[in-house]
Amino acid sequence: MTATTENWTIASAADAARARALLARLAADAGVPALDRARFLTDLGPRLRGALDAGGTELTVTAETDGRLRLALGGPEPWQHTLDCSSPVPGPLPAPADASLAEALLGADEDAAALLASLAETEELLRLHREELHQTNQGVLALHAELEAAALAQRELLDAERAARAEAEKARRLLTFLANASAVLNASLDHEDILRRLPELLVPEYARHVDVWLADDEQTPPGGRAAATVTAARTGRPQHASPHLGELPGVDDLPASALFPDRPLLCLPLGARTVQGVLTLAAPGERFDPDTTVMLLELARRAGIALDNARQYEQHRDVAEALQRAQLTELPTTPGLALAARYLPATHGLNIGGDWYDAFPQPDGSVLAVIGDVTGHGLRAAVIMGQLRTALRAYAVEGNGPARILTLLHRMLRHQEPELYATCAIARVTPGEPGVVWAAAGHPPAVARDPGGGVRVLEAKPGIMLGVPLPYEYEEHSVELPAGSTLALYTDGLVERRSAGIDAGIDRLAQAMGALGAADMADLDAAADSLLKPMLHDSEHDDDICLLLCRTTGP
Known part of the structure; x- marks a missing residue:
């Protein structure tokens, strides 16, 4: 089967109408869809009119074996078009004179009806799509509103969280300052x-x-x-x-x-x-x-x-200090014996303890030099110190020696104040006699310096502390001291430091006494001050300090 070609002369409007009608029928017979036919015929009409205005032309129609229908229009503006047909165009091609205009008109109405139906379907589909688009837009708008509301809520939550964190940080800072400031204020008692x-x-x-x-x-x-x-x-x-x-x-x-x-x-x-x-x-x-x-x-x-x-x-503190100062005795003036004493309260804490010194003559002409320390600080320690001092003098008046006095004090304190303890040292010095008798109850040993500057520690083992819940009898000790010798009685606050043991402090005291010259020892009050300087070089001490110096001056 070969392609069929016909040349149609278009010289008048009737020729153009018949050609158009014939092509509409061929396209319909070949199965071209109505919409494609309408588009093709709509494009063909102005072309034919233009060719007529130019004086006429020829329209070449070719039916291809592959089912295509090709058209070529001559004239000043050549035009070509191809229709894809679903079925072959039967040959031979008819002449334009064979076209019936009446049938073409009716066919055009059918095509127009089909086109309008398709258009109605398209409009309905377009309406459905428009409605769907509208619903989609409404959903998108609602989603945007929800997202905006969620974002706003999130921002509000973030702002609330920031505010809460700021408030918590502020509260933490204020509480920290309050705690630190309270600690600073409560650390001082001044x-x-x-x-x-x-x-x-x-x-x-x-x-x-x-x-x-x-x-x-x-x-x-x-x-x-x-x-x-x-x-x-x-x-x-x-x-x-x-x-x-x-x-x-x-x-x-x-x-x-x-x-x-x-x-x-x-x-x-x-x-x-x-x-x-x-x-x-x-x-x-x-x-x-x-x-x-x-x-x-x-x-x-x-x-x-x-x-x-x-x-x-x-x-x-003032009451305790006044009470303690009232208990400190004025040293007696005794021929053949020089006395000097110093008392320094602690630089920390309540500043009032139970340290005391005393010196008083006996009926036999001897002098009892006493140094003591009640455990604890405060008003109670000062009161107990006063009781011990008074009791000691009372026992001494009865003619008791240092050891017996300590034994009686131990018994009294053990029964009256079972939870309170004290240390004490008593030395009996007789002017004109080259010796000293002493007894100690848990107290640091006395230090003696001879006139030539030799120093020794009276290291006889002391008895137990006063008040320890055990029955105890104290012993007396004696040592020869030539005229001009100096005996130092002291409390542990002078020699004991946290950074070193008490033995090191006693050695320092012995060295300080040995370092004093004869001129320094001439004035016993000045000697007491000279001893305190090297012993208290740091100026800070946690305990009270008592120092009692006794020097024999000969018959």
């Missing part, structure tokens, strides 16, 4: 030191200026203080004086202070049970922070307790 530390702790982070007014301050009249300070002292309630309301937790608001009108003041009573004074703070900025105010209220309460503790401690 109220002047506490008053000095308060501004150091608070300025400049928590206050621009700090003033402390104590209740017993008689130097500054109330008129020299801010009205809020006086109100806080009178009512015991915290006061806030400022041009604007502070609305701080637990604090009363007052008008701005006439003394400080340009800055807010926070006046906090010091103390928990009683008002020790008022802590007045000038705001570091424009106003006080509520959370910081809560911390400052607690700090003021603790500072008041620290001040109260310091005052009670000072009163207790």
Whole structure:
């Protein structure tokens, strides 16, 4: 089967109409879809009209063996087109005269109906797609709204988390400061030191200026203080004086202070049970922070307790020190014997202990030199020391020797104060006689220096401490001392240090006594001071110190 070609002459509108009608029928018979036919015929009509306007032309139609229908239109604007047919075009090709215009018109209506039906389907499909697109858009918009709401909620949660972290960090910082400041204030038992530390702790982070007014301050009249300070002292309630309301937790608001009108003041009573004074703070900025105010209220309460503790401690110390000083005897003046004593309270702690010294003559002309140390510190130790001193003198009046006196003291302390112990050393020196008799109860050994500068430690084994819950009889010891010799009795505070044992301290004392020259020993008071200097070179000691020097001067 070969291709069939026909040339159609297009010279008039009738020729063009018949050619168009014939091509529409051929395309329909060949199975070309109505939509493709409509597109083809719509494109062909203007081409034919253009060819007629140019004076006519020829239309070449070729039916290919592969089922294609090829068209070529001559003229000033040549045109070619190919139709893909589903079935071959039967040959031979008809002539345009064979085309019926009536049938072509009816066929065109059928094609138009088919096209309109397809268009209706397309419009319905387009409507469905448009509706679907609308629903999709609504879903997308809803999703965007949900995402935006979720993002907003997430931002709010993040902001809340940041705020919570900031609040937690702020609370941690305030609590840390409160704990550290409380430790600093409670570490001191000197109220002047506490008053000095308060501004150091608070300025400049928590206050621009700090003033402390104590209740017993008689130097500054109330008129020299801010009205809020006086109100806080009178009512015991915290006061806030400022041009604007502070609305701080637990604090009363007052008008701005006439003394400080340009800055807010926070006046906090010091103390928990009683008002020790008022802590007045000038705001570091424009106003006080509520959370910081809560911390400052607690700090003021603790500072008041620290001040109260310091005052009670000072009163207790003063009473104990007065009692102890009252118990220290004035040394007797005895021919043939020189005496010198020193007492130094501890530089740490309560500063009052149970160390004491005593010296008094006996009816036989001898002199008893006593040194002792009651365990513990404070008022009780001072009271027990006084009882021991009084009892010792009473036993000595009865003619008892050093060992017997210690035995009686041990018995008394063991029964009256079973939980309290003491050490003691008693030396009996008789002017004009070259010797000394002594006894010791758990006390460091005496140190003797002869006139030539030789030093020895009287290392006879001492008895047990006074008050130990065991029956005990003390022994006496004696040693020859030539005229001009010096005997040193002391408490352990002079020779004992935490960094070294007591034996090393006793050796240092012996070396210090040996280092003194004859001129140094001429004045026994000066000799006592000279001994203390090398022994206390660090100026710090944790225990009381007693030193009693006895020097025989001959008959």
